[in-house]
Amino acid sequence: MGFFKNQVIETNHSQGINTYVLPTNIKDVVTISGSFLGGTLYSPSKNPHISTFTAAMLDKGTFNKDKYEIGDVLDSVGAELKFGSTKHHIFFTAHCLNSDVNIVVEMLAEQLRTPAFRGDEIDKLKTRMIGKLEQSLEDTKKQALISFLRILYPKTHPNYKYKTEESLDFIKAINQKDLKTFHDLAYGINTMNIAVAGDVNPEKFNDQIINHFADWDKQSINEIDNKLDIIAVSKNVDKINIKDKTSADMYLGQYIGIDREHNDYYPLMLGIYILGGNFSARLMQTVRDEQGLTYGIGSSIGGSNFGIDGYWNTWGTFAPDLIEKGHNATMEQINKWCKKGVFEKELISKKSTITGSYKVALDTTGGLVSQILSNAERKKPISYLDEYVGIINNISLKEINNAISKYIDPTKLTLVTAGSFNNK
Numbered sequence: 001m002g003f004f005k006n007q008v009i010e011t012n013h014s015q016g017i018n019t020y021v022l023p024t025n026i027k028d029v030v031t032i033s034g035s036f037l038g039g040t041l042y043s044p045s046k047n048p049h050i051s052t053f054t055a056a057m058l059d060k061g062t063f064n065k066d067k068y069e070i071g072d073v074l075d076s077v078g079a080e081l082k083f084g085s086t087k088h089h090i091f092f093t094a095h096c097l098n099s100d101v102n103i104v105v106e107m108l109a110e111q112l113r114t115p116a117f118r119g120d121e122i123d124k125l126k127t128r129m130i131g132k133l134e135q136s137l138e139d140t141k142k143q144a145l146i147s148f149l150r151i152l153y154p155k156t157h158p159n160y161k162y163k164t165e166e167s168l169d170f171i172k173a174i175n176q177k178d179l180k181t182f183h184d185l186a187y188g189i190n191t192m193n194i195a196v197a198g199d200v201n202p203e204k205f206n207d208q209i210i211n212h213f214a215d216w217d218k219q220s221i222n223e224i225d226n227k228l229d230i231i232a233v234s235k236n237v238d239k240i241n242i243k244d245k246t247s248a249d250m251y252l253g254q255y256i257g258i259d260r261e262h263n264d265y266y267p268l269m270l271g272i273y274i275l276g277g278n279f280s281a282r283l284m285q286t287v288r289d290e291q292g293l294t295y296g297i298g299s300s301i302g303g304s305n306f307g308i309d310g311y312w313n314t315w316g317t318f319a320p321d322l323i324e325k326g327h328n329a330t331m332e333q334i335n336k337w338c339k340k341g342v343f344e345k346e347l348i349s350k351k352s353t354i355t356g357s358y359k360v361a362l363d364t365t366g367g368l369v370s371q372i373l374s375n376a377e378r379k380k381p382i383s384y385l386d387e388y389v390g391i392i393n394n395i396s397l398k399e400i401n402n403a404i405s406k407y408i409d410p411t412k413l414t415l416v417t418a419g420s421f422n423n424k
Contacts, residue, residue: 016190031365034194055085109212188219248419253313341401
């Protein structure tokens, strides 16, 4: 007990950077992971894809180096540096030898601070993104999920999804000025968290971070308040026809009105995990293994981080002529789950699975920094990572069944199917 609290060296720098350094016995290797606010939700209202596009341009060249020169610097020391974005954050990850940490931090700072946004690279990225979006028009699972979330949430909600056709228009409209303007406003250090684990010297690492980032401007954005009023959604059904598909996808579920920090979140999460969280869960055991109706099926909570009122969904993929039968079989299990709840034997098994997976993920430096960074983003004390297993193990059967009864109403589920129906 107390591993993270005792071993992680947390430093809150006055410049607006928080570092979390965890020296381990893994020799020579260092993994770095960091983030700052500026994800999709911080995009200008006129175009929600600008944040994602900006992050995707970070490895395409800086004022001083093109993307090939950046690659040469990293390849010469066997290092890896990647960027990306989520709904809330711009993030980066790096892997390198301990002797090359300063090279990687210097390269990280250059790419974050001085991206070139060259016109030819913008055009290339647009072409790739447009190609992927056009392909996704034929993806039954993606199209079903988009429709599902459009039904559950209004356009102003963080969990709302734009149609693929709308996203295509947004990508096509992005220009260099949009990227530079967003970068000037959203990129900076006052919300930056950096986690590092491996063969690392804490004092030296902190000095390197301060040397390369301390004089960077602060962000000109305000943290988004995700506490929104719940908008009731009654039962809805949508069917999306996509030609020439040999399988169909189904999304079934409803909003739950709570976020990850709510007291009922983990009891509900455990209940949903018992229903459809892994291969030994109820849905896989019945609808797939016993009845042979589906290629894959599962259930989970989504869209519930950072104060957002989330949703739960059950997803399944079926042969088109079995979609109705599959839906009925799924509803039979959901109704039984809601009416009778879960049982002690299931709870013991799934607690062991969840806590075991958590511990296994901490066996690598990548897993360690991922958990430390996520914890920092949620503004949790580092000791929370030590407490997590106990939190899960202390959840009672009564708490789980009460949460299922409180948040799940099988008579008000939204159903979306996507595939080739009626030979269309």
